[in-house]
Amino acid sequence: MQSDVIVQAEDPNSRDAKELIELLSDTLQSITGDSGKNSFDISDVTVPRSLFVLARNQQGEPIGCGAIRPIDSNIAELKRMYAKSKANGVGSAILSYLEEQSMNFGYSQIWLETRAVNQKAVSFYENKGYSRIDNYGKYINREECICLGKFLS
Template sequence: MNDTPITVRRAAAEGEEAQRLMAELSDALLTMTGSSGRASFDAEQMQQPGCCFVLAYDPAGKAVGCGAFRPLEQGIAEVKRVYARRTTRGVGSAVLRYLEAEAARLGYRQIWLETRLVNLTAVRFYLAHGYREIAAYGDYIGKADAVCLGKTLGHLLEG
């Protein structure tokens, strides 16, 4: 697998490519954690102000990853449905960079997310990208199998 240029752009979460990638993510999560994660994401919500859904494309124009954020509370966006096929390196990082930059552009000061502790690949990925463990929030309060992570976006607005 070589590092190849990845293009990330906004897309419709209800689109065929988006739905296919999110189904792959749901299948992988179900196998790994026992939950597909489908219940905590509403594709139609992505059309609302303050939301963002993106697809990542390889150099051949094939969709190879996705991700989203939605408003959580004032100044805080919540990352959802980040997924990257393992066929191309750098997809997850490209998706996350785009989401962070877009969230900062829209005025969010922080970006939070939840993943399962058993999903060590995801936990390590987010920690490597500057996320730190935060107190559980929302539906994740009291869930021992969940880990909540957050990152301050202020530096993305400078320069």
């Protein structure tokens, strides 16, 4: 993990968390035409075997967020991944931390959904070892959605 990025669990209701979630929603709205707000409920990341994290820089400023929630006993779903800056490894640090915590929680896979139009996100995840999977849950039969998964080891 990047030494200049500090990732740790945080209350998703904190001011910093809410601010980053809102920035992500604005970014998604501009890229995809959908804020993603209908696909995220804070209560989903406050249940057992779920986690919400913030990334902070060395000055303690919030620079990114991400979360996992259970789909079933073996699969975690990645939610609300966001990095203010794409250049300094924030997204990679958050993803690495969430993958490690998912293994600690006993998950064997992580799944996620993003929009086909969001090619930067698709490329980011594919470069991190994620592969396309059949759309699951509410994303079934939705052509604008791309679902990706990764086996954890």
